[in-house]
Amino acid sequence: MSLISSLKIFSPSSLNTTQNALSVVSSRANSWWSHVEMGPPDPILGVTEAFKRDTNPKKMNLGVGAYRDDNGKPFILPAVKMAEAEIAKKNMDKEYSPISGSPEFCKATINLALGEDNEWTKNGLNATVQGISGTGSLRIGTAFLSAFFPGGKDLYMPTPTWGNHVPLAKHAGLGVKQYRYYDPKTCGFDFHGALQDIAKIPERSMILLHACAHNPTGVDPKPEQWAEMSKVIKEKKLFPFFDMAYQGFASGDIDKDAAPVRMFLKDGHQIALSQSYAKNMGLYGERAGAFSLICSSKEEAAATMSQLKIIIRPMYSNPPVTGARIATEILTNPSLRSQWLKDVKGMADRIISMRQLLRSNLAKEGSSRDWAHITDQIGMFCFTGMTPPQVEKLTKDFSVYLTKDGRISVAGITSKNVEYLAHAIHQVTK
């Protein structure tokens, strides 16, 4: 009390601040949490926030990786709408899912990846569990490998890789190491660099592979390059962990996109596989995905399955059904399945045509740079090759928002804004 009255005499203007500061200090001092620092801002979210604040009518958001239609709007797949109508008719209950998700969902999902008649699921060699979309499936997989992988506990990842791969793997208790992947000189695949680095990986280590539509570069190995990698990985006794988040969404062809996974199995590898329905079924917020291990025997698969459940239960007990039910309905209902194949091809085709339009418009603008990588790359993302200063200029002068690494989400391009984008890119790169 006397302290405050003396403050009143000496500096009335600072009284309020000091009084507030005092109460803040005392409650912070009693708080368990005063030491908690702000976490780093999410780079992608930051892009979207800045985009929202921009008042330029021509602004473009090429940050977030979610599909948009040619009007720049989110797209609910017709197959999904139809599936929801079918499901509503069934008046299903809300009882707990099994810990591993519905067996029907798991079977349909692994068969999507490996082919309907594949010998691995036929022989019961897969342990497949539903996961919280791709992230959750990776999380289950990394937790399992952290506890049970008999070799080295480092997971080797391509440079660059999806931003969340690193913290996720570390959180699961794995070490993270790199192998060369993207060649900034060609904006393409550094095949020789990758092979060299893979050959140097200690035997019995784990290697993470993007099955198709590499995130963030859009650069995928060619089939013959995959074959070489499979050979080296087998020779070095490495364990392949495939992350397949874009099956169907990359080329429009579900078998083509899953080819590397199927090739590796044919080559005799035992693999781990994470799948997501976020993009290829547009089920983003419903969090449908799966994690699988392909084992060498039924007994191994059963034992593995029981351990996967032990990992899931203390995370969230059992998975959310809505997205999984939609995916199951689509995959197991022949007319919905063929509708879905059309829908996913439609999305892939639109992305491919935007790539083509961007490239041809850049040529029309008179750009003398080689933009072949725009159409060579595949999937949601394109590593343009623009430098950070160029990216900054693109954003500042043209209100085009993208991440500092020059990555654009092709899904954010439409037939109405592709010319503007080409013009803007040309201006900052000429």
Add this chain to the structure above:
Amino acid sequence: KFASVESAPPIEVFALNKAYVEDTFPQKVNLGVGAYRTDEGKPWVLPVVRHMEQKLAADETLNKEYLPVLGYEPLASAATRMLLGSDSASLKEGRATGIQCLSGTGALRVGAEFLAHIGKHSIVYSSNPTWGNHSLVFLNAGFTSYRSYRYWDAAKKALDFDGLMEDLRNAPENSVIILHACAHNPTGVDPTQDQWRQIADLIEERQLFPFFDSAYQGFASGDLDRDAWAVRYFDSRGFEMVCAQSFAKNFGLYNERVGNLTFVAKDRSVIEPVRSQITLLVRANYSNPPNHGARIVGTVLNDPVLTEQWKSHIKTMADRIISMRLGLRERLEKLETPGTWNHITDQIGMFSFTGLGPLAVDKLIADHHIYLLKGGRINMCGLNTGNIDYVAKCIHEVVTTTQE
């Protein structure tokens, strides 16, 4: 590669359910898994939920885009308000925040990871007995020591309050204490208000951290405010605390995984940093939570008319359970089954710790096809007017013929 992976032991409650499903005995009774059943023994999708699903399906403005990492804000804020009450000082002062999580388990896990990784807590206590998954959640989240405080007095079939207080008094500073907000799982025994006051005093004195697990708000007594009394009392005392909330039971949304983690701080300035750190944890675990269930609960809780409808459903469920408690006790006392049976109506919520020993439990399962957990826990929802006579008769039979 994984030839050395051993098969994990089956999880009791699921193994029990499996056994029940495979049993062909026509009068079998499932008193195992914790989900509500109607008097016809069927699952119940709440009418307000069905209504919401139709409404959501018809709403052309909705899409399936990712939710924010910390969830659907209308759900999180409404859930926190439902828990703390709109009179809460911490809520009014901006010191309380909500984070959507994967039902109760997910909220426990996110809270536990935060406390372990950021708060640097390493010791956690829960009641003996407690929900089987508590220890696994916390140990997997990064806690290094899981301990128990006494809770169930088997002889008195009541709360071992002195044991509880002694064990908490001996807990090291900074220990996290899991408290069941109401309808204790598995015993159904809750502390009285006076006992809660003493627990709060002790937790404050010993510098322990309270972590409430609220899976049954509304479902226990039929009254949302009444079931939140303990949490609100701690809040009014100015505690920093977290509370894991589940909408599995009170909304019947078991498989949609709707939950909320309420975080109460002494100072509003820590809220943003805490949320940003939790964002990193969630991102590394599952990126963002599921949409469907969140929209159902979030919409209902923010709509007064729908909220009233929902409250009536909760009352329906709570009342049916209470009537089954009365019915079972009445029958056992009428049969003059040895022992005292008032604990069945003294206890609250979905579960009852019957006091039946392992041999009696084995007999109930093997001889009478009545499925319950080894520790004697029964799910009151498994009882209905169609089977309550049979169950009472069989309990009587095993109690009178078993020497534990």
